[in-house]
Every structure is written in C-alpha cells, then in structure tokens.
Amino acid sequence: MQHLANVSQLRAQAGEAAIEVEGLSHTYAGANGSVPALVDISLSVRKGRFVVIVGPSGCGKTSLLMMLAGLRQQTDGAILCHGQPMPKPDPERVGVIFQEASLFPWLTTLDNIEFPLSLRGTSREERRRRSQAMLSLVGLEGFGERYPHELSGGMKQRVSIARGLVQDPPVLLMDEPFAALDEQTRMTMGHELLRIWSTTRKTVVFITHSLTEAVYLADEVLVMSARPGRIIDHIEVELPRPRTYEMMATDVFGRLRDRIWQQIRKTA
Amino acid sequence: MARDKERMTRTQIIVIRLVLLALVLGAWEGLPRAGIINPLLLPPLSDVLVMLVDLIRRPMVQEAVAVTALEVIVAFIIAVPIGAAAGILIAENEYIGDICKPMLFYVFSIPKSIFLPMFILVFGIGFQQKVAYAAFTTAFVVLMSAAAAVESVRSDHIMVARSYGATKTQILFRVYVPSMLPILLEALRIAMIFNFTGVMIAEMYASRTGIGHLIANWGENFQMPQLFAGVIVLSAVAIVFNEAVRALEAKCSTWRT
Numbered sequence: 001m002q003h004l005a006n007v008s009q010l011r012a013q014a015g016e017a018a019i020e021v022e023g024l025s026h027t028y029a030g031a032n033g034s035v036p037a038l039v040d041i042s043l044s045v046r047k048g049r050f051v052v053i054v055g056p057s058g059c060g061k062t063s064l065l066m067m068l069a070g071l072r073q074q075t076d077g078a079i080l081c082h083g084q085p086m087p088k089p090d091p092e093r094v095g096v097i098f099q100e101a102s103l104f105p106w107l108t109t110l111d112n113i114e115f116p117l118s119l120r121g122t123s124r125e126e127r128r129r130r131s132q133a134m135l136s137l138v139g140l141e142g143f144g145e146r147y148p149h150e151l152s153g154g155m156k157q158r159v160s161i162a163r164g165l166v167q168d169p170p171v172l173l174m175d176e177p178f179a180a181l182d183e184q185t186r187m188t189m190g191h192e193l194l195r196i197w198s199t200t201r202k203t204v205v206f207i208t209h210s211l212t213e214a215v216y217l218a219d220e221v222l223v224m225s226a227r228p229g230r231i232i233d234h235i236e237v238e239l240p241r242p243r244t245y246e247m248m249a250t251d252v253f254g255r256l257r258d259r260i261w262q263q264i265r266k267t268a
Numbered sequence: 269m270a271r272d273k274e275r276m277t278r279t280q281i282i283v284i285r286l287v288l289l290a291l292v293l294g295a296w297e298g299l300p301r302a303g304i305i306n307p308l309l310l311p312p313l314s315d316v317l318v319m320l321v322d323l324i325r326r327p328m329v330q331e332a333v334a335v336t337a338l339e340v341i342v343a344f345i346i347a348v349p350i351g352a353a354a355g356i357l358i359a360e361n362e363y364i365g366d367i368c369k370p371m372l373f374y375v376f377s378i379p380k381s382i383f384l385p386m387f388i389l390v391f392g393i394g395f396q397q398k399v400a401y402a403a404f405t406t407a408f409v410v411l412m413s414a415a416a417a418v419e420s421v422r423s424d425h426i427m428v429a430r431s432y433g434a435t436k437t438q439i440l441f442r443v444y445v446p447s448m449l450p451i452l453l454e455a456l457r458i459a460m461i462f463n464f465t466g467v468m469i470a471e472m473y474a475s476r477t478g479i480g481h482l483i484a485n486w487g488e489n490f491q492m493p494q495l496f497a498g499v500i501v502l503s504a505v506a507i508v509f510n511e512a513v514r515a516l517e518a519k520c521s522t523w524r525t
Contacts (some may be wrong), residue, residue, distance in 0.1 A: 010374075069431055089431045096431040102424040107448040119442075121504035 009052060017080075018171055018203035019045040024077030026063060028180045029047045036228040037063055041077070043231060045224060047170070050197060050204045054214040055224030060101075061207045064229070065175050068205060068259050079172060091116055091261055095164035095175045101156035103148040103163075108200035110144040113162045137196060139202065154185040162194070165200065174206045178213070186210075187245070190217055194243060216243055225267035233263045282315045295457070300521070311493045329482065337477045337505060345403035351407035352400045352452065353457070355414025363519060373459050376412060380405040380466070393474050401467030403523035409473060413455030417448035455519040460513050462507055 002221050008240075026038040042116045045051045055061045066072040068078060070086035079086055081093050089096075095116075103112045110116075113131040135144055138158040148156055157177055165171055177193075178186045190213055199203055208214055214221050215237055223233035237256060239247055291315055300307035311319075323329045358365045358372070384401060391397035421444055429443050471480025479502045487496040 036285055071431055091431070091433045094431075096428075098424060098428060098431075099415050102422075102428045104425060104428075104443070105444065106449075115429075115442075118440055119432055119434050212499075231381065 006059045016042050016046050018047045018049075018082060019043075019205065020078075020080040021068075022080075024064075024067070024074050024079065026060070026067070026074045026076070029163045035072055038074070039228045039230045041172050041229070041231055043234075045203060045205060047203050049196075050206065050217060050219045051218070051222065052206045052214040052218035053222045053224060054208055054209060054211065054260060054264075055229060056226045056267075057209060059224045059226050060229035061224055064224075065096075065173050065205065065207050065226075069094055069173050071096070091119075091167050091169060092241075093169055094171045094173055095162050095167065095169040097157075097172065099176045100147075101160040101177075103159055104157055105148050108145050108147055109140065109159050111127045111153070111198065112148070112159055113166050115163060116167050120161065130166055131162070134166050136233055137165070137178060137199070139160045139192065154184075154189055155182050157181065157189060158192070161196065165196075165202075170176060170203060172202045172204045176207050176209070179208070179210075186213070191243075191245075193217065198242065211257045211260050213250065214237075215253055221256075223259060223263045225264075232267060234259070275434075295378050303440040307491065308490075311496060315493050316496040316500070319493040320500055323494065324501065332479050332482050333501060333505065336467060336471065336480065336502075338404065339398045339471075339478065340464055340505075340509060343399045343406060343467060344463050344514025345401065347403040347406035347463065348456065348459065350403075354407070354412045355416075356418055357420035358411070362478070372408075372411065373518050375484050376408050380408070381469055383418075384470060387470070388474055398467050398470040398478070399469045402463050405466040406459050406463040409454060409459045413451060413458070414448075417451040417455070418444070420451055441472070448493040453513075456511045457510060457517060460509055461506075464509060468502075471522040490493065 021041055024038060024041040025036070027034040027036045027090070030033075034121050034186040041064065053061050053064065063072060067074045068086065072090040073087075076082045081112065084093075086094070104115065107115065110128070110131045113134050114122075117127045117130065132144070135141060138161055140158055140162070141157060143155065148159070150158065158179070162173075181189060194217060206217060206263075208217075218237045221233075221235040221237060222231050223235070224230065225232045235256060237248075240250060296310070296313040298312075300306045300312045307315075307329050314381075315338065318390065340384070358368055380401075383404070385406075387397050387401045391400050425443050426439060429439050434442065466482040472484040473477035475481035475484075479498060483495060483498040486498060
C-alpha cells in the first residue's frame, strides 16, 4: 500500500522527469536463501539529461538498467518512465543498447536497424527511409548492405545505437556499450555518442565502470556501491559542452574522477 | 600475380583430381583384365558399364530405383519435423529435457539395426517397414542436432528482441529460426545420409524390391557385374539427394562465412 501512495505522489511531479525510481530494492533467490542485490534505490532523471551510473563490477547496475527497460522486475519499489510504470519493455518510450552490439548476423546493417520497426509492421518504404536517416546519423553511409561480420567492433556498436534510435524513443538506456572496444575506439565512440546525443536531445542513462568515461560523458554521475548496490553519491559534472579531449587533463576533471574513485573504494 | 598463382593451383588441383580418377578407373579396367585381380570378384569397368546400360533399361530396375527414392523421401519428410520438434522441446523445456535426455542419449547409442526384426513384425515386409525404420533412425539424428541448434541461440539476441517489444511468436520466427538454420541445414545433410543408410539396410535385410534388395540378391548369386552396376546406380541416387540438400543449405545461409 505504501508504495502505491508513492507512485501517485511521483506522478504528480513527473512533469520534468523522464525517469523516476522510488525505493527500489531487489533480492534474488540464492543457494543460501535470498540475496539482496539492490537496496533502496531512489533517483530521478530529468528530460534531456545525460546521466551515467558508475559502480564496481557486480554491483547490480546492469540489473537496475534492465528494470528501467522493463526487461526484469524488481522485488520492491516503483519505476516510472514518462509518468508510467514499465511492467514490460516499451520501445515507444525506451531504446536499449547492450554491452555486446548483439546485431543479428543474418541481417544486413539496414535490416538490423529496421528490426524494431519490422516488429510493428511499419511499411517497407518508411522503414528504409528511417533506417537510412539513422545510418547517416551514426556516420555509416555506404555500409547499409554489409553484414555484421564485415564491420569492426566500433561500427557494430554504431549500428546498435542506430537500432536503438530508429523508433525515436525519448529515453535511451545504454549498458556499458563500449566496454568490449579497445581504448582508442572507446574514446572515439564516446565523442560520437555525445555528438549524436546533442542532435537528438534524448534522455540517456548510461552504465559504465570506467571513471573517465563517466566524467567525460555525463551531466550527472550516480555512484553505486559494491553489492548489494545502493547509490552512494550524486555528482553534477559542471564541465562545459561540447566536451573536448583536452578537458580530461584539467583539474576539474581530475577532481571529479578522484571523488568517484574515493566513493567506490570506500565500499569495496 | 597472387591471383595468377591462385588460378594455377586451382587448375592444378582439378588436373590432379582428374588424373587420380583416371588412375582408379584405369586400374578397375586394367587389373582384372591383366589377371592381377580375379575378374570374377571385380569385373572390368567396361563390363560393368555395359551391364549398367542394360540394367537401367529394365523396368524391374527402374521400378526398384523409384521405390527406393520414394522410401527415402517419405522417411525424410516424416523424420525431420518429428525429430526437430522433439529436439526443440527437449532443449527449450528444462523439465521435459531433464526427464527425456538420459533415455534418448542411451537409445541413440544403440545400433538401430537391431530393431529391424521388430519393424518387420509390426509393419510386415514392404514400403511401410522401410519408411518406418529409416524415419526412426533419422529422427534421432535430427533430434540431437535440433537440441544442439537451440543451444546455439544467443541469449543476448533474445534479450534484444524482447527489449524492442517482440512477441513470443516473433522471437521464434525472427530469432530462433534464423539462428538455428545453419546448424539445422547441416544436420539435414547428415540426416539424409542416415536416412538413406536406413532404407538400404532395411531393403537388404528383407525386401521384395528396391536397389538395396537387388544389390543384396546379386551379391548372393555372385552376379558381380550386376552388383557393381547397382552400386553405381545407388551412388548416383545418393549423390543427387546429398547435393539437393546442400543446394538448399547454400541458398539459406548466404550470410554465414
């Protein structure tokens, strides 16, 4: 009953917020009874913000993202996305980008991007038009007819981002999308993502365990503790946009990075 | 330069293949004629070919080929859907899988030919017995491959489809089927070999017609030219079936390199 009351309260103030999480906890059944994975998570992501959740491996940040996407259900607490709960995935509201690009190897680049549209019976011409637009947005003109095995790791992740954006959802959830890439590609992709974000103005929730990536990309950083995961710090990144590589050498950048590291180290 | 070299080795390979084939066929002709191999056991190739031309004109042989081919096709059509459905069920449903897997693996390890007498008791000697026995042996191969194919479906692909709101049916046809197709198609080719073997064994064991029956008969009566001509006919039919499945396989898996 108590969290029902919370929900209506949240709905009243949901105007500015893209995502509201209130008192979310999750436990799963382990071999020796139930294990707490997430404890009392509350957060609010305003529309159009780039929020990075950073935390040590196994802190439950991916689980949290899956819950935001409606792919997994929490044991307790409420999630609202654009004012509505997420009992199941809703591609109209949320696009998800996974750690592995997870493209379908039997589809070409364009067909992969169109996959979400093809599930809803969008006409062929409309699908082509939108996937072509996404393809140029992510900078892959001319690669539409290639198959995934013909693309590099970074290109695959670009296709995956295009697929996430093709239905034009207001919210983009990204689960360590660049973790499998080498460091140089990773830097380039981070920069590319900011460029794409600045043209689309989506609300982004981005998960990473890289401190540098977190500070470089984010408007706000949420720091999670080691398991069981809870939010232990909320940092506003007051670096100007557009971000540049040179900012990484500045004192502000270093201090923010250091603050996150100190927080994580305390709980490890 | 590199391409020239490639083309050279390619031509070389084909030439060497043809030379080897000519050597084997030449030996088949020459050795029995020279008396190095007893021509009663291995008749010279030319004698066999003369017999082959004679045989394929006989209505009895034509009918036997048609019967065998039909048995192979019908058994295959029965065995593949049953085996595939059972394999998918076992791999997808943990409960049924736990119950059935050990039993099926044990039965799979048994040579299926020992069940032939039972098939004869149930179906008599004829078309049905051949088809039932071949389908029985083939279904196991398909079942095992289908179960392996299900396990090859990547969970992240299912997750992606779910996150874009795919229904269960859409996940089945847009993720499971294309993921499993390459393995299933390869399995089909292997299944066809088992299927053909099943029909042959059943025909040679007890039968009134079919190539297997003719070959077994000629062997028993020491009619070696007929026997070898029969083997050539049978090989031709088997190769046709194998290539047919392979053509289908190539057509369906262009993305896979």
